[in-house]
Amino acid sequence: xxxxxxxxxxxxxxxxxxxxxxxxxxxxxxxxxxxxxxxxxxxxxxxxxxxxxxxxxxxxxxxxxxxxxxxxxxxxxxxxxxxxxxxxxxxxxxxxxxxxxxxxxxx
Amino acid sequence: xxxxxxxxxxxxxxxxxxxxxxxxxxxxxxxxxxxxxxxxxxxxxxxxxxxxxxxxxxxxxxxxxxxxxxxxxxxxxxxxxxxxxxxxxxxxxxxxxxxxxxxxxxxxxxxxxxxxxxxxxxxxxxxxxxxxxxxxxxxxxxxxxxxxxxxxxxxxxxxxxxxxxxxxxxxxxxxxxxxxxxxxxxxxxxxxxxxxxxxxxxxxxxxxxxxxxxxxxxxxxxxxxxxxxxxxxxxxxxxxxxxxxxxxxxxxxxxxxxxxxxxxxxxxxxxxxxxxxx
Amino acid sequence: xxxxxxxxxxxxxxxxxxxxxxxxxxxxxxxxxxxxxxxxxxxxxxxxxxxxxxxxxxxxxxxxxxxxxxxxxxxxxxxxxxxxxxxxxxxxxxxxxxxxxxxxxxxxxxxxxxxxxxxxxxxxxxxxxxxxxxxxxxxxxxxxxxxxxxxxxxxxxxxxxxxxxxxxxxxxxxxxxxxxxxxxxxxxxxxxxxxxxxxxxxxxxxxxx
Numbered sequence: 001x002x003x004x005x006x007x008x009x010x011x012x013x014x015x016x017x018x019x020x021x022x023x024x025x026x027x028x029x030x031x032x033x034x035x036x037x038x039x040x041x042x043x044x045x046x047x048x049x050x051x052x053x054x055x056x057x058x059x060x061x062x063x064x065x066x067x068x069x070x071x072x073x074x075x076x077x078x079x080x081x082x083x084x085x086x087x088x089x090x091x092x093x094x095x096x097x098x099x100x101x102x103x104x105x106x107x
Numbered sequence: 108x109x110x111x112x113x114x115x116x117x118x119x120x121x122x123x124x125x126x127x128x129x130x131x132x133x134x135x136x137x138x139x140x141x142x143x144x145x146x147x148x149x150x151x152x153x154x155x156x157x158x159x160x161x162x163x164x165x166x167x168x169x170x171x172x173x174x175x176x177x178x179x180x181x182x183x184x185x186x187x188x189x190x191x192x193x194x195x196x197x198x199x200x201x202x203x204x205x206x207x208x209x210x211x212x213x214x215x216x217x218x219x220x221x222x223x224x225x226x227x228x229x230x231x232x233x234x235x236x237x238x239x240x241x242x243x244x245x246x247x248x249x250x251x252x253x254x255x256x257x258x259x260x261x262x263x264x265x266x267x268x269x270x271x272x273x274x275x276x277x278x279x280x281x282x283x284x285x286x287x288x289x290x291x292x293x294x295x296x297x298x299x300x301x302x303x304x305x306x307x308x309x310x311x312x313x314x315x316x317x318x319x320x321x322x323x324x325x326x327x328x329x330x331x332x333x334x335x336x337x338x339x340x341x342x343x344x345x346x347x348x349x350x351x352x353x354x355x356x357x358x359x360x361x362x363x364x365x366x367x368x369x370x371x372x373x374x375x376x377x378x379x380x381x382x383x384x385x
Numbered sequence: 386x387x388x389x390x391x392x393x394x395x396x397x398x399x400x401x402x403x404x405x406x407x408x409x410x411x412x413x414x415x416x417x418x419x420x421x422x423x424x425x426x427x428x429x430x431x432x433x434x435x436x437x438x439x440x441x442x443x444x445x446x447x448x449x450x451x452x453x454x455x456x457x458x459x460x461x462x463x464x465x466x467x468x469x470x471x472x473x474x475x476x477x478x479x480x481x482x483x484x485x486x487x488x489x490x491x492x493x494x495x496x497x498x499x500x501x502x503x504x505x506x507x508x509x510x511x512x513x514x515x516x517x518x519x520x521x522x523x524x525x526x527x528x529x530x531x532x533x534x535x536x537x538x539x540x541x542x543x544x545x546x547x548x549x550x551x552x553x554x555x556x557x558x559x560x561x562x563x564x565x566x567x568x569x570x571x572x573x574x575x576x577x578x579x580x581x582x583x584x585x586x587x588x589x590x591x592x593x594x
Contacts, residue, residue: 003161003243004168026161028241028334037498042241070241070334071158276407277414278422285419285448287440289495289571290564293448297526305512305524351495352437353430361426368407 002026005100007088012105013080021052021060022075025090025098031066047098049091050074054104055084080106139385140309147383159252159329159381162244162336166253169246175225184220186213186254197258198378201367203269210275212366214251214340215358221247233357237341240333247357248338252327255380262375263324265367272367275360279368282361283313292350294365308385316372323373325382332385339366416445434497447560459559466555469568478544478581485583486590488576489516495571508551508572508580513563516583518594526562534585535592544585551577 003026013019025047032044050072052060060076083106090098150157170181170193186196187204201212207219222229238244244252267276286293297305299314311322327338337345340357343365347355355362423438424430430438440447443462446454454462472478491507493499499506510516513526523529537543549556552567566572572580583589 003165006155006160006164008155022156024156024158024161026165026243028243030241034241037239069331071161073156073158273407274414278419280407281414281419281448282423284451285440286444287448288437289569291440291444291569292564295452296562299452300526303524303526305526306522307524310526348496348498353427353434354497355426356428359426360422364422371407 005088005090005098007086007100007102009086009102009104012107014107015080015082017080018077019080019104020075020077021086022073023050023052023088023100024071024073026071027090027092027098029064029066029068029070029072033066045093047072047090047092049089051089051091052076053087054078055082080104082106139307143383143385150383151379157329157381157383158334159327159336159383162249162329163253163256163381165243166249166251169250170253175221175227177224177226179224181217181220181224181250183224184217186216193254193257195258195261197255198261198263199265201265201272201275201363201370203271209360210269210271210363210367211358212339212363212370213254214247214338215363217247217250217254218358236357237338237344238333238335240335242335244327244336244338244341248327248336248341251338252336252381255327255378258378259380261378263320263370263373263378265370265374267367267371275364275367276371278360279364279366279371282365283368288351290351292352294346313369313372316374319369319372320374320376323369324376324378325380325384327380328382328384330384336381337384339369443555443559450560452560452562454559462555462559463557466553466559466565466568467557469565470549470552470556471567471574472548473574473578478541478548478578479585480575480578480582482579482582482586482589482591484576485579485581486517488572488580489514489583490520505576506571508566508576510580517590519590530584530591531594532592534587534589539585539587539592544581547581547584548577551580 005026006022006024008022010019027047028045029047030042030045032041034042036042044066046066046068047064050060050062050064051058059078062074064072083104085101085103088100088102092098154160170184173180182191184190185204185206186193187199187202188194188196197213200216201210203210204216204219206223211219218229218232221227221232232247236245236247238248243249265272267273283294283298286296295314297303297310298312301312301315301318303310312318313323326342327336328342329335330337340362343362344355344357347353420439424435427434427438443465446458446462450458488508489510491505492509492512493504494501494506510530511520511523513524515523515525515529515531518531533547534543546557550563551572553565554561554563555565555568564571567574567577584591586592
């Protein structure tokens, strides 16, 4: 059973408020330089893109590279313009995606 | 918490840089430890972003989800405080369990419950039980990390009053000082003198309770160098590997005895897991 | 030692709680019992690996005294261990300091994932000692060896001391933390000579900071 990504949003938010969104995802972020015990190079496998949409619109995007540590922690700020749901997508080399959704409670 | 976030990022960056930079030895070792301590205290204040929490979450899901040939969850598992009671259980382990007629630490007890309640094959669970670098901790270790985290903030208070528990302590202490293998190492070779280090890695001291109290409570710990949570049984397995001894079996009396000794030495020390280690 | 009844054991533990080790409180552990439990804990071990679980006579004396043997026991250890020392057949105590530095840097060998056919066992000296000034990643379990040869005037006597120390530190320091690199066949005599050169040679960076 792989670990679910962690998403942290404030309990509630007001329209116009700037909130911090925190994410933490489990991923080895294999850079492709390490060697296994058999002496062979372990193949690169990274999450190369992180995208966040809110109410269907993109609000944050990041390109990740070999310098990003395993189990990446990414946070960003957003001004709340209305109610909606966040959708977070991490895309891996090769195209596989990890997706999480979480609604924001807007008062 | 803009400044706090920046400080966490800055600390993480500094930790990352200082972990890879070569610097004057004494300053380098101390500087790394200072930055790690800053990062640790930030995580203690707000543990949410501790990468080990991903395995705590996973462990919690595994505890609650029916699994194994018998398709039951671990919620019927008695960790010493009654079936399913997780909070505070880790703080009272290792302890003697009458149903197994032996002393068990948290991982040995979870192994027991996975075998007896869920019907898993014990041999499969103890074969290659620990993750390689870059791989996440396995299910048993993830569950143990979750259980341990439910004692956070509590002091180690395993009673060690039962005769078998005291036997485990006696064995653990004897093993701690037992020298053998081609390098003539005992645990005490590296862990019985204050202020020493191997290369640039500071060594925790377990022979002195006042020092043991500061270190044992950080395990299970997330190791930055291997990007996974290392449980206490894994930590001991890895020590014995480095000591040029063979592969110790998960849940063996020897492993439980050593853990018993460490926990007794750390009595009263605070539990704060997953810790962050190099 | 015979196993005592459970109640007596608990009483003994309660009475003798101050200042005694758990083992002394328990009065139940003996070497045979510990050996049995050790073998059970390493079920996959065979042959030479099994023998690693039990120390020899000297190590048992050190284990039982927690590294602080009596004067008499210390003398016995010294005599026993000194007798194991073998010297180079060519009479030269110093080899190549460059190879010595490589050996001092290498922690490879003798672990259950290591393969002697692929890579030689190293001495791992930097794990515990400072040697050259340039290497800042050094341990402190042992004393600094920076300028060791220079301080002692590069004397033949000092070189012999170093050789013997590496071959079998128990000969002069009973229950020393340092491994018996020669006597335990961790390093070959040629390798020990290379490390002696690293520490004692006037050309070695250890003596030219």
